[in-house]
Amino acid sequence: MKGPRRIVCLTEEPTETLYALGEADRIVGISGFTVRPPQARKEKPKVSAFTSAKIDEILKLKPDFAIGFSDIQADIAAELVRRGVEVWIANHRSVDGILDYIRRLGALVGAAEKAKAYADGLRRGLERIERDAAALARRPRVYFEEWDEPAISGIQWVAELVRIAGGDDIFPELACEPLAKQRILADNAEVVRRAPELILGSWCGKKFRPDKVAARPGWDAIPAVRDGELHEIKSPLILQPGPAALGDGVQEIARIVREWNQRHS
Template sequence: MKRYPPQRIVCLTEETVETLYLLGEDARIVGVSGYAVRPARVRREKPRVSAFTSADIPKILALEPDLVFTFSDLQADIAAELIRAGIAVHAFNQRDVAGILAMIRTVGALVGAAEKAEALARRYEARLADIARAAAGRARPRVFFEEWDEPLISGIGWVSELVSIAGGDDVFPGLAGEKAAKDRLVAPELVIAAAPDVILASWCGKKVRPEKIAARPGWQEIPAVRDGRIVEIKSPLILQPGPAALTDGLDAIVAALRG
């Protein structure tokens, strides 16, 4: 890192972008992922320099960043190339709610806004606790969260936790701890056997088609299909392990489970 706190930050995933805006530190951002959509004004305020597994390295270097935020092993090659070019990189790898809260606190510490980050994280912790208390005592629907359709992929850790906080029970809790999507593959017949009451679907970059889900062979006997409880959760709200998941994403799950 050339300066502390860093004055020029590039964020290669959405959740660190939203966190910096929420902390009032968005003036430090000089480049963002093309998937950054929160807040909406980010798309007109900040230059886009990457997708998820690819990035415009020369464009990033031209921005002369003091620090670049990356996420997960899927951006490891990008991170390595930037490090070889002499750029300071912080790679996050949060996969659960505790990790999201830690990410918020770490971003705050790295930009000299630790107190603001602590206050933000504590507000989220209180919010999660309030929602969990509100769900206590209610009937808990069985939930299948479909992260992708071909092949079927079950929800990752933070998604499963948020389903539980919202008052539901993930039908494949044992898969939620698997970080890689390939390790969360589910056979269609296992979903039939699990008999979820609600199907939540979020296909990253692709609109969910409930009628396509309902038409799968044998799925007509699933309670969620029979009762018309197939609900799309927009991927920017739930598949980014950051503030969006703890706010609008969680609210969408609560609404779906009560609907």
């Protein structure tokens, strides 16, 4: 067996990727937020959240590698490094970055060719969705919200998937910002001014509330609110930078955009 043999996955996307590559036997611990694939929750101990981890429980698993994501897990990573664990914190934010992440993770565990084929298949799926979207009559203006208090707009890979699926993200300048705090809306009234025709909500870790969104001061003037076009996309499908977003996540966006076209074209 090449590469690390006892991997702790601090987020969801390495777990889903390793299962897809047939390398699940290497995983000894997972994030408590993991829902994909469903058997992972039944088979693997849950040892971390997103901003915290059970360090002592992780160490009992005798990992030779831990995989996490982004600056938000920097403190967890630092503590594991201090305790002698090798750690990889990926920091990708784009669709291309996700595909490259899958290839790199595959290479790390000696499954480079399988990972390349898997990533290529995901890429072809995106190209099919983009071709289908090009045939739609209209491209709706889309506001994607990943948190409500304060309101935070969508990250780069989400904005890219919205575009692939046939919509146009109304905050492209914020989507380029890697940190959530940089995507906090300075003024909620800016959403009103940009007049989205679709609102997609995916509040990380809690249920999206269209009624609360529609009740915000002045938001009754937004076309999406006026027409009842507020839709939830479950966070495990779209907010993890891994296979889910490039598969079921973008397909869900494409379905919503397609049905919006049927109602409004």
